[in-house]
Each structure stands twice: as structure tokens, then as C-alpha cells.
Amino acid sequence: MDKLRGMETFIAVVESGSFTQAAARLEMSAVMVGKYIALLEEQLGTRLLERNTRRQSLTDAGRVFYDEAKRVLEQVSIAESSVERLRAAPAGTLRISAPTSFGGCVIAPLTATFLQTWPEVRVELDLTNRMVDMVNEGFDLAIRIGDIRHDDLVAKYLCPYRMVICAAPAYLARHGTPQTPADLVDHLCLSHTVWTARNEWRLPGVEGEVRWKRDAILRCNDGYGLRTAAVAGAGLLLQPEVLVADELANGRLIRVLEHFTPEPRPVHLLWRQDLRPLPKLTYYIDHLLQGMRAA
CATH class of the missing domain: 1.10.10.10 (Winged helix-like DNA-binding domain superfamily/Winged helix DNA-binding domain)
Structure with a gap:
């Protein structure tokens, strides 16, 4: 053994x-x-x-x-x-934890370009929305969205995490374009099952929760599934901007209620402060920071 x-x-x-x-x-x-x-x-x-x-x-x-x-x-x-x-160039395996949507849309593509530059590095990218234990689970780096409360970790700001409310042109042609959150009562909404009813459609400047005529017409535990349904005209979608950026750019989805979207949350990189950073980690962090600056 x-x-x-x-x-x-x-x-x-x-x-x-x-x-x-x-x-x-x-x-x-x-x-x-x-x-x-x-x-x-x-x-x-x-x-x-x-x-x-x-x-x-x-x-x-x-x-x-x-x-x-x-x-x-x-x-x-x-x-x-x-x-x-002892090796000057990055090498070895990096274990990275990142939120599902942000990790798939942003971190995975940046990781791909990093690996093209440093072929001696191997990356294990774990996409999950749970809070991993970096020490006990052996992660070198974690990407977290929201406020940071870890005094034992080094935190580096990466970018803002913006939300967007959007719908397909065909849906808006059938149901009209909402001008205020109060108009949501006349619309079909798509919902993520991981979110709670308390916060998913609670928008700035609105007292209490925003409710619609009936419960969400579609609930799904995957943001990509909700995006596909929205493009197909199923209803209004509140999701991270990075998840629907291509669809917004090509007109398959249209922004609505732009003045009522939730405030952006910060995205941070976290790593252990008691660990002397290896080249594979420091180069990877620099690559992510440069990639976000260029975006």
C-alpha cells in the first residue's frame, strides 16, 4: 500500500x-x-x-x-x-475554486490562455458555489464574490460582479418592456432555484420584495439553462452580466430596468498568507489581473 x-x-x-x-x-x-x-x-x-x-x-x-x-x-x-x-518558470498543479457562472464564463477562458503560455502547469478548476476550505481541501486559490471576512487569507480585488435584467426581443414584443419594478406583475420571470425568494428580485429603490402575478414560470438550478430559456423567449431573466454578455452584444437578449439592477458586488482572489507563493500561483494571479484589466 x-x-x-x-x-x-x-x-x-x-x-x-x-x-x-x-x-x-x-x-x-x-x-x-x-x-x-x-x-x-x-x-x-x-x-x-x-x-x-x-x-x-x-x-x-x-x-x-x-x-x-x-x-x-x-x-x-x-x-x-x-x-x-528552484524552477524559475511556473510548473506543477494549481487547484482553483471559482463560482460556477463566473468561473465558467471568465476564469476558464483566462486559464486556457495561461496554459498556452505556461505548458508545464496543470490546473484543476473546481466550479462550485459553496465556500470551500482552502487549507483542508488543498486549494491554492479561490475566487469569491461579495464581502471578504477571512483574516487568515490574502485578498486581492479582481473586478465588479454586475447583474443584469434582460429578455429576448420576441418576449418583449409579446409582453411589452417593463419601465419600473412595479411592471413585473405583468411579466413572466425566470428564477434560479439556488437563490431564495427573499433576495432574487429585491431591487434597489424598491420597498420590500418585487412580486409578479404568479410564481416564476421556470425555475432552474443552472444559469446556462436559464440563459437558453430566456433567449428562447420564456421570460425575464436576472443573472450575472458575464453569463449573458454575448447574447446582449448580438441582440439575442435586451437589457431592461437598467436603473433598478442590484448593486455590483466585488470579486476577490484569495490565497493563503502563510504559504510562500510559488511561481505557478503568482504568475496565474498576474494573468487573471491583466486579463480583467484588458476586458
């Missing part, structure tokens, strides 16, 4: 709280996680975890092994980073 992989698996089980969650974190099957733990316990000649159908807990030996295994993997990471720093 690969002892380092076994240690990594054991640590993931302890920190995740279950074999299933550890398997998702490590991108392996829960059965394989169980095999690693069983082999570790066999080699060490002692039980590391007490398990039943409802919970798991560390044995005394498990607590000692967890602490020492963490130190071992940290030292391995330091050793790898030390060797990597």
Missing part, C-alpha cells in the same frame, strides 16, 4: 466525518477508502477508528496517528514546494 496515500485517506476520513464524504473529497470510491483504512490498521496492528452504523470516533491510537500523519504530509508538501521553487 502507498503509505502516504493511506495517511491522506485516513486524514480525510477523520476530517470529513465519514467514508462517503472522504471518498468524494479524494475522488475515489467509499469501498477503496475502507480498504485503505483496513490496510493501515492491519499494518499498525491496532484499531484507528471505532465505527458503527450511526457514527465514528478516533481511538487513542487513532488520535496519535492523525496528528503525526498530518505532520508527515505537511513536511512532504513543504519538500515538494521547496524543489518547485
